[in-house]
Amino acid sequence: MSSEIIFAKGNTMRHRLLVSLVIANTFLAINNLHAEEIKIGMLYPITGGGAIYGSPAQIGHRMGVEEINLDGGLLGLQAISVERDTKLNPATAAAAAKEMITKDGVNVLIGGLSSSVGLAVSEVARQEKVIYIATIAKTIQMTTNKRHNYVFRTASHTDFEGDAMAQIAKQLNAKSICDIQLDYAYGHDLAAGIEKGLARHLPDTKIVLSLRPKLRATDYNVFITQIMGAGCDVVTGGLWGPHFVDFAKQANPFGLFQQIKFIAGGEIGSHEIASTMGRDYPDNVWANSYELWYHHPNEEHKKFHSKLSEQLGTHETTMWPVLAVIGVRMYAAAVKQAGSLDPDLVAEALRGMSIDTPVGPRTIDPTTHQTDTGQFWGPMVKKEGAPYRVMDPITYIPALLLD
Amino acid sequence: MEPLLEFIRENLGSPGLAILISNPQFAFIQLLNSISMGMNYFIIAAGLSLIFGVLKVINFAHGAFYMFGAYITYSVTELMGLSFFWAVLAAAIGLMVMALIIERCLFQFIYDKEHLMQLLLTFALVLILGDLAKIIWGTDQYSVAYPAGLAGATNLGVTFYPSYRLMLCVLGPAIFIALWLFIERTRWGRITKAATQDRDMLSALGINVPVIYTGVFLIGSALAGMGGALASPFNSPAPGMDANIIVECFVIVIIGGLGSLWGTFVGALIFGLVFNFGSVIVPNAQDIFAFLLLLVVLLIRPWGLYGRAESEGHR
Numbered sequence: 198m199s200s201e202i203i204f205a206k207g208n209t210m211r212h213r214l215l216v217s218l219v220i221a222n223t224f225l226a227i228n229n230l231h232a233e234e235i236k237i238g239m240l241y242p243i244t245g246g247g248a249i250y251g252s253p254a255q256i257g258h259r260m261g262v263e264e265i266n267l268d269g270g271l272l273g274l275q276a277i278s279v280e281r282d283t284k285l286n287p288a289t290a291a292a293a294a295k296e297m298i299t300k301d302g303v304n305v306l307i308g309g310l311s312s313s314v315g316l317a318v319s320e321v322a323r324q325e326k327v328i329y330i331a332t333i334a335k336t337i338q339m340t341t342n343k344r345h346n347y348v349f350r351t352a353s354h355t356d357f358e359g360d361a362m363a364q365i366a367k368q369l370n371a372k373s374i375c376d377i378q379l380d381y382a383y384g385h386d387l388a389a390g391i392e393k394g395l396a397r398h399l400p401d402t403k404i405v406l407s408l409r410p411k412l413r414a415t416d417y418n419v420f421i422t423q424i425m426g427a428g429c430d431v432v433t434g435g436l437w438g439p440h441f442v443d444f445a446k447q448a449n450p451f452g453l454f455q456q457i458k459f460i461a462g463g464e465i466g467s468h469e470i471a472s473t474m475g476r477d478y479p480d481n482v483w484a485n486s487y488e489l490w491y492h493h494p495n496e497e498h499k500k501f502h503s504k505l506s507e508q509l510g511t512h513e514t515t516m517w518p519v520l521a522v523i524g525v526r527m528y529a530a531a532v533k534q535a536g537s538l539d540p541d542l543v544a545e546a547l548r549g550m551s552i553d554t555p556v557g558p559r560t561i562d563p564t565t566h567q568t569d570t571g572q573f574w575g576p577m578v579k580k581e582g583a584p585y586r587v588m589d590p591i592t593y594i595p596a597l598l599l600d
Numbered sequence: 601m602e603p604l605l606e607f608i609r610e611n612l613g614s615p616g617l618a619i620l621i622s623n624p625q626f627a628f629i630q631l632l633n634s635i636s637m638g639m640n641y642f643i644i645a646a647g648l649s650l651i652f653g654v655l656k657v658i659n660f661a662h663g664a665f666y667m668f669g670a671y672i673t674y675s676v677t678e679l680m681g682l683s684f685f686w687a688v689l690a691a692a693i694g695l696m697v698m699a700l701i702i703e704r705c706l707f708q709f710i711y712d713k714e715h716l717m718q719l720l721l722t723f724a725l726v727l728i729l730g731d732l733a734k735i736i737w738g739t740d741q742y743s744v745a746y747p748a749g750l751a752g753a754t755n756l757g758v759t760f761y762p763s764y765r766l767m768l769c770v771l772g773p774a775i776f777i778a779l780w781l782f783i784e785r786t787r788w789g790r791i792t793k794a795a796t797q798d799r800d801m802l803s804a805l806g807i808n809v810p811v812i813y814t815g816v817f818l819i820g821s822a823l824a825g826m827g828g829a830l831a832s833p834f835n836s837p838a839p840g841m842d843a844n845i846i847v848e849c850f851v852i853v854i855i856g857g858l859g860s861l862w863g864t865f866v867g868a869l870i871f872g873l874v875f876n877f878g879s880v881i882v883p884n885a886q887d888i889f890a891f892l893l894l895l896v897v898l899l900i901r902p903w904g905l906y907g908r909a910e911s912e913g914h915r
Contacts, residue, residue: 244730246840248739285840380884406615409884413844415835416640418633418765419879419886426619426626439741439838446743447834450753450762473743473836 235271237262238303239280240290240318247285247310250517256508257518261525271532279303285310287317294321304538307524312336312382319348328540332524336382340567347540349547349561351523353570353596359390361574361594362433362460365483367398369458371431373405375424378435380409387435387462405429421448430457437463445479454479466577467516471585478577478586485572488516488556492591501555523554571595616880625759630876636765638872639772640831645849645864647823653859654796654816658715660722663846664729665695665821669828670837671733674742684747688829695825696818703817734839741838764833776865792816851890855897857907866905
């Protein structure tokens, strides 16, 4: 057979293939227009090191989706949850996000735990023009230099957190500060947030030592002993979760917490840290949390806590579910307002969106796409009758940066 | 002295170095930090080195064994209320049982396979064991209390130092001596050494080589479990903890020489020293020095400080 004939045959075949693809895509598009459900994508770590936070967040996410359906759905459509395990890994999260968009056809991505995962998912959302609501990742970059039309954050961010820590340092009359942060996006951004906060509230106080242990550090002795040798009276730290637990357990025998006051970001005041550490939770720690099961700022929180207790099978509930619920709720409110699933219209609705939540009202800034999410702060103390250390007194520090 | 210290603090950005120079007590504490870290890693890495030395298997799942050791310790101490000593023993025995199943069902088929296949297979085991741990213990993180009498600090005269870490400084060398005596001074140890040199000859002499291999794998895994148990008071049992030590263990074993007990011991000490003092001098780049050392060793002496060149290897 001559090459011309083969080429001609090939052309015909390619033409037929192209036509088939167009027809198939048209049917798919028609099907999507008549989709019977809204697909709410969820991205949390369900296995590995982040599962301790991702698993309860998954429960909160499902509670949020259930809330939508009990309310009659969105635009007459039932909501379903499409879920992926990010394994706390940015590459895995990005691949999962892409698959959820291209294969599963999700209408929105919600979640992301660590800052690096959040940034990775945000980039996918930008490329694919799909709304992404970051419910936990705190890096300031997401709503500043890496902000785009489709990313919104319902979590707090590192400038708010750093400013709150500086306010507490001022209350404690800090003269010299040692700062210890994990060596990745969140840690670096929180350090910058603390510096900005100190410039605002304690301009005469110096950071005399900055330490950056790796994200998977296991031995903190070298950092603990440097802090003790540096002579600072306050330590600011962003060691979250197991990092703080290990740090504190290694620092206790050195007597670190008897010599300094420790202001801990990273939600060290939350239930899972306080309950895990029990009697090993150190003295002189000021910590934060998004939500505390034993503190009801409003009536809705009581109901929410009751429902969550049922889901988790325990009265002492963790704070991660409420963050996931807020993300889903914010999206649902925006879809209702927009009257459409079109990402650009939903994004427009999200700018300036206000909702009520179990931890108070939340509003998204139309310019920065950042929600005004403050946190509860206070010293962690032993209290009669409490199963482990609790925050007392509890102060809500709003998300305000006053110059 | 003060202007020099100020220069080091402000211009070199190394407050830790300034403290190191001006405070001998601080330097001594870093030395103890180095030794205790090194011994913690040695106990874990010794098993990895033993398994490679005899079985020629690069066991990427060694970190998962360490994790199981930590979890077992939590279960025995916090849930069953038994003492830490029993927990460490339970971790060692538990890992031996687990290792027996894994060796008989899986590892015995990969001894002669190329290293890439072994790595891939053991990596698959990491994922399986990670999920198994999640099924058994859930996704929460746990806290193991320091054993009674070792929770505080010991007065060394010049400084106070955590008692538990001092115990590790003693236990590490004790385990090294016990292993060395086993390998050098017992019949089974000599047979194990012979298996690293010529297993065909050994088999021809009537020694049941598969039993030797199984025994070595059990001992290596028990060491990983013990390492996890001993680390659990200061490294909380939590999902993903296996990934936190496996890289360092490989670095130590490569620096010291794959399959060399002396190499692993010395490699662990060197790692501890380089990491701790390096972290003091350049606080925001802790890993640089240890991995630079690894690079230098690989370039100059790729078989490690105490290893043997390829031509003298296993047949």
